[in-house]
Amino acid sequence: xxxxxxxxxxxxxxxxxxxxxxxxxxxxxxxxxxxxxxxxxxxxxxxxxxxxxxxxxxxxxxxxxxxxxxxxxxxxxxxxxxxxxxxxxxxxxxxxxxxxxxxxxxxxxxxxxxxxxxxxxxxxxxxxxxxxxxxxxxxxxxxxxxxxxxxxxxxxxxxxxxxxxxxxxxxxxxxxxxxxxxxxxxxxxxxxxxxxxxxxxxxxxxxxxxxxxxxxxxxxxxxxxxxxxxxxxxxxxxxxxxxxxxxxxxxxxxxxxxxxxxxxxxxxxxxxxxxxxxxxxxxxxxxxxxxxxxxxxxxxxxxxxxxxxxxxxxxxxxxxxxxxxxxxxxxxxxx
Numbered sequence: 001x002x003x004x005x006x007x008x009x010x011x012x013x014x015x016x017x018x019x020x021x022x023x024x025x026x027x028x029x030x031x032x033x034x035x036x037x038x039x040x041x042x043x044x045x046x047x048x049x050x051x052x053x054x055x056x057x058x059x060x061x062x063x064x065x066x067x068x069x070x071x072x073x074x075x076x077x078x079x080x081x082x083x084x085x086x087x088x089x090x091x092x093x094x095x096x097x098x099x100x101x102x103x104x105x106x107x108x109x110x111x112x113x114x115x116x117x118x119x120x121x122x123x124x125x126x127x128x129x130x131x132x133x134x135x136x137x138x139x140x141x142x143x144x145x146x147x148x149x150x151x152x153x154x155x156x157x158x159x160x161x162x163x164x165x166x167x168x169x170x171x172x173x174x175x176x177x178x179x180x181x182x183x184x185x186x187x188x189x190x191x192x193x194x195x196x197x198x199x200x201x202x203x204x205x206x207x208x209x210x211x212x213x214x215x216x217x218x219x220x221x222x223x224x225x226x227x228x229x230x231x232x233x234x235x236x237x238x239x240x241x242x243x244x245x246x247x248x249x250x251x252x253x254x255x256x257x258x259x260x261x262x263x264x265x266x267x268x269x270x271x272x273x274x275x276x277x278x279x280x281x282x283x284x285x286x287x288x289x290x291x292x293x294x295x296x297x298x299x300x301x302x303x304x305x306x307x308x309x310x311x312x313x314x315x316x317x318x319x320x321x322x323x324x325x326x327x328x329x330x331x332x333x334x335x
Contacts, residue, residue, distance in 0.1 A: 063170035073236025077105040097217035114166035137172030206311035255307040270320040278313025
């Protein structure tokens with residue numbers, strides 16, 4: 001019997017071709033290509049971990065003509081106390097640490113770049129020359145106003161801002177301060193304490209905030225709870241954004257108190273009400289900066305009387321603000 005070979009239909013041939021092609025593609029997908037294998041063997045580029053070189057603050061100190069002081073938040077601060085200005089308010093001599101402490105603070109903002117803020121205490125005749133010298137050097141005045149009322153002689157406060165080479169900023173500030181009668185810096189620990197002293201422990205507890213002694217003046221700085229930025233750069237409280245509460249003893253148990261509250265708009269009226277209800281006077285309300293976020297207002301005050309009562313009034317105002325809470329206490333710092 002003769003066997004007849006089987007015939008494959010066209011459709012069958014197509015099916016076999018499709019199966020073969022699919023198997024070939026599957027095999028190719030399982031085997032890594034030479035290119036893929038080569039790529040896998042190459043080291044993966046790592047992101048650069050090189051950090052920005054820190055500013056040489058000793059060089060900036062030389063440019064400023066006086067030593068700076070390290071502050072929290074990587075801030076480098078230069079102090080310009082006006083011990084040459086013999087200012088009185090209502091017969092009370094105002095010590096530099098109470099309300100005559102000029103300063104400029106810097107913080108690194110990039111490679112060999114710093115952001116600076118400051119507050120220079122000036123007599124009326126010094127304002128014009130200092131203003132021009134700062135502007136000519138690229139340091140921007142941002143506010144000019146009073147902080148006190150009925151002081152004699154009159155003093156004005158010039159707030160400044162700059163961003164750039166810290167050596168240049170320090171040199172410009174030095175040249176501007178040289179146009180004033182600001183004394184040369186006094187070595188730390190050279191001051192002697194005289195006169196009545198405050199019960200700083202009781203004041204710290206009453207305020208609910210830790211403070212420090214600067215000579216006989218008890219100073220408390222209270223940071224806000226939220227972050228503050230200027231031009232996108234974080235600005236620490238040590239660059240003038242902490243509520244400042246200063247007490248200077250007059251007689252046993254009594255003091256004058258002054259400083260400023262750093263407020264957002266909705267806090268201004270409640271704080272004014274709290275202070276007024278405790279017999280503390282408002283002496284100024286204004287801005288110190290131009291492009292800060294959130295927008296801030298600086299409320300200056302003056303009180304004269306029982307130190308504990310003044311602390312109670314200031315605490316009532318603090319309770320109406322969004323502040324960081326710290327444990328009360330006090331340390332002694334000369335300078």
